[in-house]
Amino acid sequence: MDIATKPAHAPAEHPPVALGKVGVLLINLGTPEALTTGAVRKYLAEFLSDRRVVDYPALVWQPVLRGIILNTRPAKTKKAYAEIWDQETGESPLRRYTREQAEKLAARMPEGVHVDWAMRYGVPGTAETLDRMQAAGCDRILLVPLYPQYSATTTGTACDAAYAWAMKKPWMPAFRTMPAFHDDDGLIEALADTCRRHTDETTERVILSFHGLPERYFKQGDPYHCHCQKTARLMREKLGWTTEFAPLAFQSKFGPETWLGPSTEDLVEEAAKEGLKNIAVITPGFVSDCIETLEEVGLGLAETFEEHGGESLKAIPCLNSSDAFIDLLERLCLRELQGWVAS
């Protein structure tokens, strides 16, 4: 709702202003707008043109992206989305869970705090959502990129999009940004609880699988690798699990560079070749189920495991819009909103 009003005592030509509200903006990665190859191409073009994600010089990268990748990958990716598209709501799972998280968080925030959600790539876009929040009177906004572990390729670029929007505004709101929450005890407990509920005495190994990154980014100072290691260590400590029982791995390799390792796919194959029959994979870097967890792990790696002699690979669900995750979001947001809302 637009609450713009003309300030009292202002001259007649003074523009209307909307002020006085605090906003919380949840931002996730992005997703195609529809289940079509064209929508997937549009989303991938925006995503893979982000220099925080692929940092090659545009002169070298854009011809490869536009000439090869965007002509081959969208059809394959669309097929993968078709396997996991949410039939109930007609959205991608990532979009559905992000929306539900915002709706549930809104019900927990103090009166007058405006909660909204956006995607870094695709729709609803970050700029259009910030426009709406500003029109609703938000002059202080907490940005909450939905990634427990910081990476320039995810958290960094989500904030970039907000700052880029602000650069064009004559009067930008005050921003705060949610710090990484990879070692927050509430996150670790919620993940441990999910692990307990989805494993039993027949589970022979649980792979802690995080989205990968080019190793070069880590060497350049991106702390993501260290954050993943810490989340994994704290989960093992909480669960009393060894590194052998719960090894860390990285999935979703893209392109020819060396990525962080070991690769989840290699560990799944090795587990089957060792003769293990029942394993599980948890993805603690994703707060919402998406193509990477449901299709790549839940379908693709489950098949790989069986092909090499395993029987069952269980993909443990992400926290999604569970009470445990909303409790965590509520606590983190109230902590970061101190001084902006009455505590």
Ligand SMILES: C=CC1=C(C)c2cc3[nH]c(cc4nc(cc5[nH]c(cc1n2)c(C)c5CCC(=O)O)C(CCC(=O)O)=C4C)c(C)c3C=C
């Ligand atoms: C160089 C390429 C990529 C980097 C770096 C990267 C980092 C990164 N990504 C996520 C989370 C997600 N990625 C998702 C999809 C996805 N990621 C890449 C490439 C890189 N990601 C591609 C090409 C795709 C598209 C899918 C495909 O074509 O196979 C998603 C899923 C979105 C959805 O709608 O389901 C998420 C989530 C993290 C956390 C991360 C770095 C830490």
Ligand SMILES: [Fe+2]
């Ligand atoms: Fe990715």
Ligand SMILES: [Fe+2]
């Ligand atoms: Fe993938």
